[in-house]
Amino acid sequence: MQSEQLVRELKKILSPDKVLYEKLDLLSYSYDSSFKARNNRYIPDAVVLPTSTQEVSEVMKFAYKHEIPVTPRGAGSGETCGALAVKGGIVMDLAAWDTIEEVDTENMQVQLRPGVVHAKLNEHLAQYGLFFPPDPGSSKMCTVGGMVANNSSGLRAVKYGTTEQYVLGLEVVLPDGKVITTGGVKSRAIKNVSGMNLTKLFIGSEGTLGVVTKIRLRLWPKPKARGILMAVYDDLENAPKTVLDVYKSGILPSGIEILDSSAIKAVNEYKPEINLPDAEAILLFELDGNPASVEWEGNEVARIAKNRAIKVEWSTDPKRMAELWQGRSVTATAAARVRPDGSRVFAGEDISVPLNKVTESLRRIKEIGKKYGIGVVNYGHIGDGNVHTAPVINPEDSAEVELANKLVDEIHRTAIELGGSTTGEHGIGAVRSQYAREEHGEALDVMYIIKKALDPKGIMNPGKLLPEREEQ
């Protein structure tokens, strides 16, 4: 269908102000935070801004009938081109549909629409002493709909897990416009094993199976106390050993972060006043809970860490905690500035490896960087093996871009070889599906079957998650 006709038809379904088609508007939907989007523009034919299930359903029925691709979009903070119309068609922007419909304090749950921004949800829940624990670094911009679609999490996944642990049910508009409720149409139950777990099928499916239009989340009581411990190492090997020592002692910190020597150097160059100790690695433990248990656990972790670290500091004083955490909080920005003419490549940035392979993965990434002559800054969530790598190149130099692509490919393959995964948080989108067969084997064929059953015309976010050649 020609773009002009598409826009005319969409304006019959939605009010005209909910259909965008001007060049400049479309251009602002042509990128996300990925490296691939930096060098490629994916401009949709039209953008729609529905704010009701009925509107989403009508758009889907129309798109299904005419076989027009539809790409759901939250805040566009994804790192994988997930929310980009790589096959053209319609982008469905759900960010403006941001109603928190009900906080059910007696049942410790909340019902909301997909565009609610993560940080705003937790700000709202604070008055009830409740919170939604997953904590992506993009909290101030990403939507809960995007988090469900990507099964997002953050540094506190060590203790609190990922989004999937909190989703009790969803309303989903299927590619043909049909509306379903998962988790039970009347249910407010927290435990529920009735029927096939369709909720989990949609979580992490990256908008390829339907549009999430309502979300029911389980909430947790907000911890009343917090403490930070920093441990400094002159031998990288000792950092993961400490992590294991702490787990063996029966303590589960809410977060355990690592900065290796490359990240320490980057932070000190970016903000010399932070003055991190010159070392092979720094670990940061976050402990939370009630004040007495946090105090006891912090002292215990400090005692354990002293066995292997050259320096340990523990604090529950808010000012000192902020200072101890400062290095970690600027790492991503510092990584992007290690070269005056450089820019961080957001690709291969998110591998996940078994706990006992973290050190090996960090060493191997360093070697791969040397092989291609590209500086790589390493940091990440060591508590669950999620390693963040930040190659820094001049993105205007095509030779460097080509080398970076090779480097990133080797990083992904290293993760699989070490028994891990190509992505622990950011997902597959249009940038990692080439590893799907290697990662999933015959299970990939089952994914194709599910995709075909729910989206027989292949209109729902095509070109994502599944390798394209095999998709149809």
Ligand SMILES: Cc1cc2nc3c(=O)[nH]c(=O)nc-3n(C[C@H](O)[C@H](O)[C@H](O)COP(=O)(O)OP(=O)(O)OC[C@H]3O[C@@H](n4cnc5c(N)ncnc54)[C@H](O)[C@@H]3O)c2cc1C
């Ligand atoms: C600085 C920065 C830090 C980040 N830190 C983290 C982190 O710590 N942990 C982490 O997990 N991620 C992180 N991310 C990645 C990203 O923010 C998350 O994946 C986030 O959940 C995406 O939400 P979004 O609203 O921006 O979704 P978008 O980027 O708009 O979309 C992401 C995917 O979800 C689909 N989608 C969106 N809404 C819906 C819906 N309602 N129904 C169906 N499909 C939908 C899209 O089609 C797309 O495939 C970070 C990104 C940045 C830029």
